[in-house]
Amino acid sequence: MKLKDQNTEATILESAKLIFMEKGLYGARMQxxxxxxGINKALLHYYFRNKERLFDEVFGGALARYFQNMEIISDESLPIIDRVLTYSNRFVYFLAEYPQMSIFLIKEISSNQALFHLKVQGIKKDKKYSLLNVLKEGVEKGELPVIDPVVFLMNLHSLCAYPFVAAPIFHAICQGSGVQWTDANHEKLLQSIHEFIHFKLSKSHL
Amino acid sequence: MKLKDQNTEATILESAKLIFMEKGLYGARMQxxxxxxGINKALLHYYFRNKERLFDEVFGGALARYFQNMEIISDESLPIIDRVLTYSNRFVYFLAEYPQMSIFLIKEISSNQALFHLKVQGIKKDKKYSLLNVLKEGVEKGELPVIDPVVFLMNLHSLCAYPFVAAPIFHAICQGSGVQWTDANHEKLLQSIHEFIHFKLSKSHL
DNA sequence: GTCTATAGCTGGATAGAC
DNA sequence: GTCTATCCAGCTATAGAC
Structure with a gap:
């Protein structure tokens, strides 16, 4: 499996990402x-002292990229609805690359809320421009229809993230019904999410 | 912890439900x-040969209740949209009672897909009348607008289940923004889900 | 840097006294 | 039925040769 043209550290990170994504922190074995x-177990410890550190290395970077990606939401040069559309795109593409991220975060947060806050606060710089706040402002200023921002945020995240979180369930459901849920459906998924966003945030349809 | 007025078996089942719900099959320790x-580890094995059997005892019942609840979907005396509305209600109320069920199922399925299949097939009797098949038929017969049943099913389940799955994340998000996400929001959530169902399944809005 | 071998821990399961 | 004590497998982590 080893790609000889890469250095070992990069190979490990890549492999770790693959395995962690597939099996989660506890399901994954160092072996x-x-x-x-394509290397020995001991080498993992040589490069990354222990399992948790290796894990952080893999997911710390991913989280940072996520928040960076999502800064679009505070770009005031664009209409809010466009920002939300882009936000949903990036969210789905991010999750397509890290399908275990949501479920991982959920587990981490629920098992150690305090630790999570520390880590995320270190990455997020400006909480002022969260999607939630942008939505609230949009409603107040009349740029958006009168929606409940919290419920909308919940709905939006649900539509984007649950398909990845619950992929195993869906594979099971679809299997039993002669249908397939594959990566090709990400486009269809995004399309339905965009429909939802327009449905909720377009003033025209009122 | 032990409730002396109950027999040991019931006490174990109750405790197991609590712990399994909180930590999942693999996260939970027999200890x-x-x-x-309030008893000894060995007694667990005395009453329920092993961990897996104890686990089955706890969740078999809940799952069976779930599938029973969801049989509404095959009641052909009702218009499909009404069945879907009821389905979403029951789904949300079920999850309100077993908030950890989704995430639990997801973890279990992903860690042991084969096992899951065996168990669920044992409970589900008639796969013919799954929500997915009802939707497909509805589209074919022209009772529903031309939607992609798989995407709709995905969207619907997302809207219903993710709020429970991701409750920890949402508490964290809302906390940082001076908003609260509480059980009182279940009604709001259901309302937004119903809106979505009407949006997608009503022929009138076309 | 990379390997083999193994220490050390954790947790499910069992034996056997009471 | 309930307990203590112990076994054993699986896994992380480390020591030490090369």
């Missing part, structure tokens, strides 16, 4: 990662 | 369950 990387 | 029940 699995070593096999995937 | 945790024993502590919760």
């Amino acid at each position: 699995d990662i070593a096999n995937q990387a | 945790d369950i024993a502590n919760q029940a």
